[in-house]
Amino acid sequence: MKKVKLKVPATVANLVCGFDILGMAVHEPYDEMEFRLLETPEIIIKHTDSFGLPEEPSRNVAGIVLLKIQEYFNLKNGFEVIIHKHIKPGSGLGSSAASAAGAALGANLLLGNKLSKDEMIHFAMFGEELASGVRHADNIAPCIYGGITLVKSTNPIDIIPLNSPDLFVTAVHPQVEVKTSDARQILKKNITLKSAVEQWGNIAGLVAGIQKNDFPLIGRSLHDVIIEPIRSILIPKFDEIKEKSLQLGALGGGISGSGPSIFMLAEKKETAEKISQMMKSVYDEIEIESLVYVSKINPAGIEIVEEA
Numbered sequence: 001m002k003k004v005k006l007k008v009p010a011t012v013a014n015l016v017c018g019f020d021i022l023g024m025a026v027h028e029p030y031d032e033m034e035f036r037l038l039e040t041p042e043i044i045i046k047h048t049d050s051f052g053l054p055e056e057p058s059r060n061v062a063g064i065v066l067l068k069i070q071e072y073f074n075l076k077n078g079f080e081v082i083i084h085k086h087i088k089p090g091s092g093l094g095s096s097a098a099s100a101a102g103a104a105l106g107a108n109l110l111l112g113n114k115l116s117k118d119e120m121i122h123f124a125m126f127g128e129e130l131a132s133g134v135r136h137a138d139n140i141a142p143c144i145y146g147g148i149t150l151v152k153s154t155n156p157i158d159i160i161p162l163n164s165p166d167l168f169v170t171a172v173h174p175q176v177e178v179k180t181s182d183a184r185q186i187l188k189k190n191i192t193l194k195s196a197v198e199q200w201g202n203i204a205g206l207v208a209g210i211q212k213n214d215f216p217l218i219g220r221s222l223h224d225v226i227i228e229p230i231r232s233i234l235i236p237k238f239d240e241i242k243e244k245s246l247q248l249g250a251l252g253g254g255i256s257g258s259g260p261s262i263f264m265l266a267e268k269k270e271t272a273e274k275i276s277q278m279m280k281s282v283y284d285e286i287e288i289e290s291l292v293y294v295s296k297i298n299p300a301g302i303e304i305v306e307e308a
């Protein structure tokens with residue numbers, strides 16, 4: 001194979017209470033990535049979007065992953081990647097993870113499937129390290145595995161793919177940028193035993209709810225007493241959007257990844273659409289532009305669109 005085109009989905013990391021360990025792939029938005037195996041050892045990154053991301057391989061999330069794979073296999077070949085990015089960087093919708101996971105899968109396909117899923121995650125984490133300073137896998141794992149994943153450990157890599165409940169996901173991205181690296185620096189380094197116990201209960205309840213398709217249990221477990229109280233301060237109208245979404249029938253939700261996007265889960269499309277209208281009008285009222293997505297949990301993760 002010489003060429004491959006991928007559709008790489010956005011991801012919602014943390015799922016409210018599972019900081020750095022839970023994440024899910026959604027259908028919208030997504031990036032497109034086109035890969036070509038080169039006879040020469042260069043890594044060429046081209047962006048067709050207007051986000052102004054660096055194209056120098058060592059400064060681009062996709063580029064660093066390809067450099068690490070090239071080094072590991074001692075390759076004489078290089079790669080050309082054309083990235084059509086639709087997931088805005090700094091959105092909290094896994095923009096950096098999409099490029100990192102897409103690069104790992106694209107290279108693996110061109111090299112004849114030499115890497116396992118967990119090895120791809122290992123390489124993709126170099127991309128997350130470049131973007132946020134930390135090798136977290138909660139966005140990458142659902143891209144590679146699809147659906148909802150639990151990162152039991154990153155060293156050694158131990159990923160547990162979970163069930164994909166048939167739920168709608170509404171996400172709003174207010175146009176204020178929150179870099180993951182900044183949103184991590186404001187977090188407290190220590191937590192009390194009381195809040196840890198509360199959080200463990202929520203995480204365990206959420207995983208049980210996901211596995212049993214128990215939607216009320218999912219709703220009761222979508223609470224975060226550790227991260228949300230700190231990060232939500234950076235997100236305009238966070239409390240209002242959460243409260244109004246619950247009134248409209250959302251099961252629950254919260255900050256998507258490190259923010260500023262907010263996501264909500266709902267059983268019915270009608271509810272998800274009402275929530276999306278409400279989210280848009282809350283931001284219109286305060287003259288903050290916003291992008292709203294009504295989507296579903298994506299059980300497949302990255303999709304191969306074309307191979308040649």
Ligand SMILES: Nc1ncnc2c1ncn2[C@@H]1O[C@H](COP(=O)(O)OP(=O)(O)O)[C@@H](O)[C@H]1O
Nearest residue numbers: 060061089090091092094095096099131179180
């Ligand atoms: N291919 C890429 N895609 C997205 N972000 C990239 C890419 N290459 C480098 N970056 C950098 O990564 C950071 C965005 O990552 P992050 O803050 O984690 O956003 P998100 O929450 O959307 O993933 C920005 O500083 C951006 O310049």
Ligand SMILES: N[C@@H](CCOP(=O)(O)O)C(=O)O
Nearest residue numbers: 013020092093094180257258
């Ligand atoms: N667990 C990470 C997830 C970051 O997700 P992103 O979509 O904002 O990159 C964190 O919460 O910092």
